[in-house]
Amino acid sequence: xxxxxxAIASMVDILPENDQQLAxxxxxxxxxxxxxxxxxxxxxxxxxxxxxxxxFDKGETVSMDEIDWD
Numbered sequence: 753x754x755x756x757x758x759a760i761a762s763m764v765d766i767l768p769e770n771d772q773q774l775a776x777x778x779x780x781x782x783x784x785x786x787x788x789x790x791x792x793x794x795x796x797x798x799x800x801x802x803x804x805x806x807x808f809d810k811g812e813t814v815s816m817d818e819i820d821w822d
Contacts, residue, residue: 754796760779764776
Protein backbone atom coordinates (compact mmCIF):
# COMPACT_ATOMS: atom_id res chain seq x y z
CA UNK A 753 0.00 0.00 0.00
CA UNK A 754 1.36 3.40 -0.92
CA UNK A 755 1.94 6.27 1.47
CA UNK A 756 -1.16 8.14 0.35
CA UNK A 757 -3.37 5.08 0.77
CA UNK A 758 -1.93 4.49 4.25
CA ALA A 759 -2.55 8.10 5.21
CA ILE A 760 -6.14 7.92 3.98
CA ALA A 761 -6.73 4.65 5.85
CA SER A 762 -5.34 6.19 9.04
CA MET A 763 -7.61 9.21 8.70
CA VAL A 764 -10.67 7.09 8.03
CA ASP A 765 -9.93 5.02 11.16
CA ILE A 766 -10.22 8.19 13.25
CA LEU A 767 -13.76 8.87 12.04
CA PRO A 768 -16.89 7.60 13.81
CA GLU A 769 -18.25 4.34 12.38
CA ASN A 770 -21.07 5.89 10.32
CA ASP A 771 -18.68 8.47 8.83
CA GLN A 772 -16.23 5.69 7.96
CA GLN A 773 -18.97 4.14 5.83
CA LEU A 774 -19.56 7.50 4.15
CA ALA A 775 -15.84 7.82 3.38
CA UNK A 776 -15.82 4.28 2.00
CA UNK A 777 -18.79 5.03 -0.28
CA UNK A 778 -17.08 8.20 -1.53
CA UNK A 779 -13.86 6.36 -2.38
CA UNK A 780 -15.90 3.60 -4.05
CA UNK A 781 -17.78 6.19 -6.12
CA UNK A 782 -14.52 7.84 -7.20
CA UNK A 783 -13.02 4.50 -8.15
CA UNK A 784 -16.05 3.48 -10.17
CA UNK A 785 -16.03 6.84 -11.97
CA UNK A 786 -12.34 6.32 -12.80
CA UNK A 787 -12.76 2.69 -13.84
CA UNK A 788 -16.35 1.39 -13.99
CA UNK A 789 -15.28 -2.16 -14.86
CA UNK A 790 -12.25 -2.37 -12.53
CA UNK A 791 -10.05 -3.08 -15.56
CA UNK A 792 -7.34 -0.47 -15.02
CA UNK A 793 -4.25 -1.37 -13.05
CA UNK A 794 -2.16 0.79 -10.77
CA UNK A 795 1.44 1.56 -11.73
CA UNK A 796 2.59 -1.00 -9.15
CA UNK A 797 0.27 -3.66 -10.57
CA UNK A 798 1.45 -2.86 -14.10
CA UNK A 799 5.07 -3.36 -13.01
CA UNK A 800 4.18 -6.68 -11.38
CA UNK A 801 2.40 -7.85 -14.54
CA UNK A 802 5.34 -6.83 -16.72
CA UNK A 803 7.75 -8.72 -14.45
CA UNK A 804 5.52 -11.79 -14.54
CA UNK A 805 5.41 -11.65 -18.35
CA UNK A 806 9.22 -11.37 -18.53
CA UNK A 807 9.57 -14.35 -16.17
CA PHE A 808 7.10 -16.35 -18.26
CA ASP A 809 8.96 -15.49 -21.47
CA LYS A 810 12.19 -16.74 -19.85
CA GLY A 811 10.47 -19.99 -18.82
CA GLU A 812 10.53 -19.07 -15.15
CA THR A 813 7.22 -20.51 -14.04
CA VAL A 814 5.95 -22.45 -11.03
CA SER A 815 4.84 -26.02 -11.53
CA MET A 816 1.27 -26.78 -10.50
CA ASP A 817 2.69 -29.53 -8.28
CA GLU A 818 4.70 -26.94 -6.31
CA ILE A 819 1.59 -25.05 -5.22
CA ASP A 820 -0.06 -25.93 -1.91
CA TRP A 821 -3.72 -25.74 -2.93
CA ASP A 822 -5.00 -26.38 0.58
